Amino acid sequence: MSDYQKLAELLFPNITKTPEYYEALYPQRDLPEGAKVTRLAPSPTGYLHFGNLFSAMVAYKTAKATNGIFYVRVEDTDQKRKIEGAVEIMLSGLAAYDVIPDEGVMTDGTQKGIYAPYIQSERTEIYQTFAKSLVQLGFAYPCFCSAEELDEIRAQQEKEDIKGYYGSYAKCRNLSFDEIRARIDAGMPWTLRLKSPGDINRKVVFDDMIKGKIEMPENVIDVVLLKANGIPTYHFAHAVDDHLMRTTHVVRGDEWIASVPLHIQLFRLLGFKPVKYAHIAPIMKAEGDGKRKLSKRKDPEAAVSYYIQEGFPSEAVNEYMLTIMNSNFEDWRRANKDADLSEFPFNLKKMSVSGALFDMAKLTDVSKNVISTMTAEKVFALSNEWAKTYCPQLAALYAKDTARATAILNIDRENKKPRKDIAKWSDIPEYISYMYDETFAPCYELCGNATPGLAADVLESYIDTVNLADDKDTWFARIKELCEPLGCTANVKEFKQNPDAFKGHVGDISTVIRVALTGRTNTPDLYSITALLGEETVKTRLIAALKHYKEEL
Ligand code: GLU
Numbered sequence: 001m002s003d004y005q006k007l008a009e010l011l012f013p014n015i016t017k018t019p020e021y022y023e024a025l026y027p028q029r030d031l032p033e034g035a036k037v038t039r040l041a042p043s044p045t046g047y048l049h050f051g052n053l054f055s056a057m058v059a060y061k062t063a064k065a066t067n068g069i070f071y072v073r074v075e076d077t078d079q080k081r082k083i084e085g086a087v088e089i090m091l092s093g094l095a096a097y098d099v100i101p102d103e104g105v106m107t108d109g110t111q112k113g114i115y116a117p118y119i120q121s122e123r124t125e126i127y128q129t130f131a132k133s134l135v136q137l138g139f140a141y142p143c144f145c146s147a148e149e150l151d152e153i154r155a156q157q158e159k160e161d162i163k164g165y166y167g168s169y170a171k172c173r174n175l176s177f178d179e180i181r182a183r184i185d186a187g188m189p190w191t192l193r194l195k196s197p198g199d200i201n202r203k204v205v206f207d208d209m210i211k212g213k214i215e216m217p218e219n220v221i222d223v224v225l226l227k228a229n230g231i232p233t234y235h236f237a238h239a240v241d242d243h244l245m246r247t248t249h250v251v252r253g254d255e256w257i258a259s260v261p262l263h264i265q266l267f268r269l270l271g272f273k274p275v276k277y278a279h280i281a282p283i284m285k286a287e288g289d290g291k292r293k294l295s296k297r298k299d300p301e302a303a304v305s306y307y308i309q310e311g312f313p314s315e316a317v318n319e320y321m322l323t324i325m326n327s328n329f330e331d332w333r334r335a336n337k338d339a340d341l342s343e344f345p346f347n348l349k350k351m352s353v354s355g356a357l358f359d360m361a362k363l364t365d366v367s368k369n370v371i372s373t374m375t376a377e378k379v380f381a382l383s384n385e386w387a388k389t390y391c392p393q394l395a396a397l398y399a400k401d402t403a404r405a406t407a408i409l410n411i412d413r414e415n416k417k418p419r420k421d422i423a424k425w426s427d428i429p430e431y432i433s434y435m436y437d438e439t440f441a442p443c444y445e446l447c448g449n450a451t452p453g454l455a456a457d458v459l460e461s462y463i464d465t466v467n468l469a470d471d472k473d474t475w476f477a478r479i480k481e482l483c484e485p486l487g488c489t490a491n492v493k494e495f496k497q498n499p500d501a502f503k504g505h506v507g508d509i510s511t512v513i514r515v516a517l518t519g520r521t522n523t524p525d526l527y528s529i530t531a532l533l534g535e536e537t538v539k540t541r542l543i544a545a546l547k548h549y550k551e552e553l
Helices: 003-011 019-025 050-064 086-096 124-136 147-156 177-185 234-244 254-269 304-310 314-325 329-335 360-372 376-390 392-400 402-409 425-431 452-465 472-486 492-497 506-518 526-533 535-552
Strands: 037-040 069-072 103-105 140-143 191-194 203-208 212-217 224-226 249-253 276-280 284-287 290-293
Touching: 003 124, 003 140, 003 177, 019 124, 037 050, 037 249, 050 069, 050 086, 050 249, 050 276, 050 304, 050 314, 086 304, 124 140, 124 191, 124 224, 124 234, 140 177, 191 254, 203 254, 203 276, 212 254, 224 234, 234 254, 249 254, 254 276, 304 425, 314 329, 314 360, 376 392, 376 402, 376 425, 392 402, 392 425, 402 526, 452 472, 452 506, 452 535, 472 506, 472 526, 506 526, 506 535, 526 535
Parallel strands: 037 069, 069 103, 249 276
Antiparallel strands: 140 191, 191 224, 203 212, 284 290
16 A cells, blocks of 8 residues: 555545545536536525625526526535525525526525535535545645644745745645654644645636636645545535536636636646636626725625515516626617517626626616516516515505506506506505505695696586596596686697696696695506596595695685
């Protein structure tokens, strides 16, 4: 037995499996030519940043556009950062925006797929098997340095360009088998370190799918692969997992670019086929004349939970995300107005190298457009679902009469030019407040040529003529008929030609009625509103308004 083999047995006496065993257990995937296998590998912090959703969507769409697989792997090797329920929070955040894994840790926390387990804390034996094989090959060694010794090294390195455990600083790198055995026999704790064959004067070159060709010095640091408790570090675990789970494309934030030389080195030493990388720049936000990263600390809209609470529908967020993800998306949308988003040929190469700019006003516009094209049934169903959790008052109003609620949402919808008042479900309570007595807030301010005097006259006549059985034309004809006796004209053009001859025009008369019924000067179709308010409410509100204007005179 060589010393390396003896060392491997000394360090890992309980590991009996081999890398070949796992290679056979987790076979190559049988996918169509060109299919990409991507993953999201969250650490369970419980916080889902908008940038995480963005990266997850990029990974998801990359897989979907090629009939590939998108899976979720939970990277929980850092037990200090572990938070109860964090995975569920994060995955339900993704699911709210239709990023549903094909495989791995599913939204309900269960695991699906033959490459299981997909939770790193359940894969310790696998990592140790590969760690053992690195020791056998002479690419890893135990390090007995204490925290104090490591601090000392750091202190000595203050002026060095390269910091870390390497070269002459790597005290344990060249211990002999007997020296190691003596320490282990003495019960000294150890970590397993990479014996990096890197050379600082050599370069690694790789072609990032988003950023293009990148050249960096090789990794020379003997990083920790396994901690003293036998748990792997992220770097080591992810390499083993991305290989065994047969990942083809690693899509992740560009804060990981600095680690790529190490990752490529690990893949090579482990004998794995390299993966392709796509590193995404952080989402930016305009501030003053410049821009900065969308920040968890400063921006409430940095949290995905914000969009869920506000009730931005998935379709809208997906549509908006694509506008900032792929530069050609908006042209595609113009040419394919009604196409489903899944038909868009998503391409990593069309991503912004410097970082997509997030713009709330644009998201709001996109969302208004998307919602305006939904049927009333859909708006009702989605907003009702949202309201059950985030706005019980709205859910309660809806529940009084769901058909009426749907009809309210259908005003000025399902036509060629639908109104675009709603950007998110949380806009709805205010938008429809006057349709319910519980939430109606009278406000008798007028606009245009309508004065309290004219209003009193209009209402006095209208109360007697309004008839909820009228069709729209008859309803409007009645309003027009009010004009002349009150010194107004039904003809707006006529009014404009000679404004001094009239007290107002039919628009002003409508305003009076609108304000009396809704407390607003601008609403969707007044005829539909009147019909849906019902006889009693209409009469009550008209009388109250009349009383108000009379008192004001
Ligand atoms: N667990 C890492 C993170 O949460 C994932 C990095 C990667 O995707 O490789 O940032």
